[in-house]
Amino acid sequence: MLPAEIIFGLTGVGLFTLGLRATLLHGSLLARILAINVCGAGVFLMFVSIAYQGAAAMPVPDPVPHALVLTGIVVAVSATALALALGRRLRESADE
């Protein structure tokens, strides 16, 4: 059987690449921000898959990557908010 960490780890690789590709491809800023978020989700998934490895034998999976990803999720949403605010300002100055 395929272990879960390999399935989800490779899913993370896939999400990372397709997010990155879409970030480079899209013209609209909002679509780029969305794609970057998918890209980041892929990175988180790789981290947590590595933490999960061998978790069957342990009481809990490795909590250190979990803590890193938790902070990562919050930082990602703050960065998204900042990027969206920058985009709004850009459009406003372009309209003037």
Add this chain to the structure above:
Amino acid sequence: MIDFIAIVLIVTGIGFFAVGSIGLLRLPDLHSRLHALTKADNLGLGLVTLGTALLAGSLATAIKLLLIWLLVLAASAASANLIARHALERGDER
């Protein structure tokens, strides 16, 4: 015996979910799709919740599951209402 009842409840619930999803994909306009989705999924989730509550083994967990179901009911009713009202106002009936 309890296991058997729980499994029957969960499988029936999944059946309602499946019907709701088919309705979402197949029905012609927005209002009928919402109708299929909210009714069937709320009942389906109720049955799944009941089944898992039987399997939960503790009253506290069962009550938590019931609360979750009530929250989802309220949220799905409200969002279905918002989507339908928005569609009516905009005249967008796809």
Add this chain to the structure above:
Amino acid sequence: MNALLWTLLDLLLAAMLLGLGWAAVATRDLKRGVALFIAFGLLLALAWARLRAPDLALAEAAIGAGLAGALLLAALRDEPRHEKLAAAHSRAGLWTLNLLSVLLAVVVAWALLCALEMGEGLRLAGAVTDHIGQSGVSNPVTAVLLNFRAYDTLLELAVILSAVLGVLALGPARRGYGLPGPVLGGLIRWLVPLLIVTAGYLLWVGAHAPGGAFQAGATLAAAAVLLRLGGVDRAGLPAAAVSRWLLAAGLLVFLGVGLSLAGLGYGFLQYPAGLAGGLILVIESAATLSIAVALALAYVGGWSRSGSTQPDSTQGGSH
């Protein structure tokens, strides 16, 4: 049989994640893309639960799917309706990009498989398990965040603060929403108190079970988002002067505790035995309020314009 079933479920979840992720970034319609992204976030929360990371599942459902989705939807409202999604690319450029993407995927996948191959190489899990008794909490993720790697969390609060200061510096709030109809209004009226109670519970329970400052802060921020959608332009935030202090409170209390401990000779953020649990709760309470105010302000998009409390009646609060 059981292992086969798990593998099938894993493959199903992985395929749905990839499919939704692909659909969210590949669609020509941004509104559809954002809706798919929210669904993607909810499935990702399911994946965290599967990988036995319940703290992440809570955070992802509240932040990754909920707040990020709300932010994107709010931004979508200002977006010109027919903006071209894909920039013009030549056929050769597109193929180069595709080729490079595949190459990158292969390299990263290879690196990941090598890392998995190494297995129990450099793991800190053992160190966490050995010292959790002295950390003052029994949830290992909280122990790492607030005790063993408290530096990281301190700096992370600083990152959130600077991101929100950036948002605040870029201009006033977005336009608000109209008054809600009776259904949404009624839902908001009993959901907001429930969210506040849940946030308090998550903060408290984080010491020994999944939960903590981030999840609690995000839940409070969700209440603010709901209030704003219900036509409350200030989203339940206190006056600007108070909000500023709350915004900085997490970082200030964290730094204050750390520096006081250093002054008393314990070393920066080295909690004395016996006091760790209490100090962590103090820091987490302040951090919860800061994170909530930060995320709520990020959603509102800046300070509310003074004197413009007129709701935008055309929007009907239904976005």
